[in-house]
Amino acid sequence: MSVQERKQRERVEREHLIVATARELAEQQGWDAVTTRRLAERIEYSQPVLYSHFRGKREIIGAVALKGAAEMAAALRAATSASDGPRTRVTALARTYLEFAARNPAVYDAMFELDGGLAFANEDTPEPLKDAFAALLETLGEVAGDGVHPGLFTEVFWAALHGLATLTRAGRLPPEDTEPRVELLVDRLAMA
Amino acid sequence: MSVQERKQRERVEREHLIVATARELAEQQGWDAVTTRRLAERIEYSQPVLYSHFRGKREIIGAVALKGAAEMAAALRAATSASDGPRTRVTALARTYLEFAARNPAVYDAMFELDGGLAFANEDTPEPLKDAFAALLETLGEVAGDGVHPGLFTEVFWAALHGLATLTRAGRLPPEDTEPRVELLVDRLAMA
């Protein structure tokens, strides 16, 4: 059995290598540069090996997205748990979210801009994605205000953050004014 | 001169045909289906003709985006000018924006999701884009609130709308609750 276990382990390691390499390449040169050939070359295997792990490029993007979602959830929780008071937590959450998007643009793209073949907003949604939303909900639910459904409030706040993140990164919004935008958003939306 | 004028006119017409056909094809089957071959076939010319009008596919996307921006600006102004009172105008603006995005997904993608090679947030920004932002500013500037820069407020409100539009269309947000989301957004952000 031990031989098979070793093989199994190596397969898992190689899969992680593929995902990590795809992410690295995407962050360095953009997702357009992540071709199956280049990716195969970097992991020092041939192209078809990729297809023994993933159905195709989409699934690789999806795997990067899931990893990113887990990291983002952790980052958000770390930031909020280090803050006192609902209002402070929300500000920390917003800043952390935008910083994550700015520092990991390729991962953020995999999560929200590209098609990673993932399900959303239904029961088939993978756990890391639901958990990332849960991380938002934990902090934002506190400041939804009376009579406002916490989930709905979280959706709206999240959408605003997402809009700021994408428009800024795409050059649609000048990046200098990020901080006052966050302050305005928190001031107006959060009831605390 | 008249012959040259006719030719010039025909060229302009063909250029419009290219842009309209690209848009139509994109709305019908998505931008992935808009290949230079298919597009050429639909306009009943060969591929290279496209390149005598545009540098490449990017510029075609950009042309669709500019047309879309002009239409959106017109739709927003039509909606707001039919409303009385700042608050009502903002609600109408938000609904119209989201409806435009939902009804013209390919055009919205061309404007904000895809790379159309357009400049943003600087002096090289094409007129239709600046005008679309101006249309937002006209209505939103009224409800920025005391001491808040109207441009900054517009950016934040716009980002929120953009986030709602993209997340909803990508299946990240269930579409049923769009209306309460808009109400919440306007309630909290607009000072009127």
Add this chain to the structure above:
DNA sequence: TCGATTGTCTAGCGATGCTAGGATCGAATC
């Protein structure tokens, strides 16, 4: 009427995602 210019098309290049089919290597059996 003839040469030049303009316009269009055919054909092809390199690169993409993905796959079929053969080679190779290791594990299990006699």
Add this chain to the structure above:
DNA sequence: GATTCGATCCTAGCATCGCTAGACAATCGA
């Protein structure tokens, strides 16, 4: 220890993509 057999991996290739060179034809000016 030799041999079979199955899993694993790679070479080679397909269809399609955006884009372009060069041939060809139509039109214009002289």
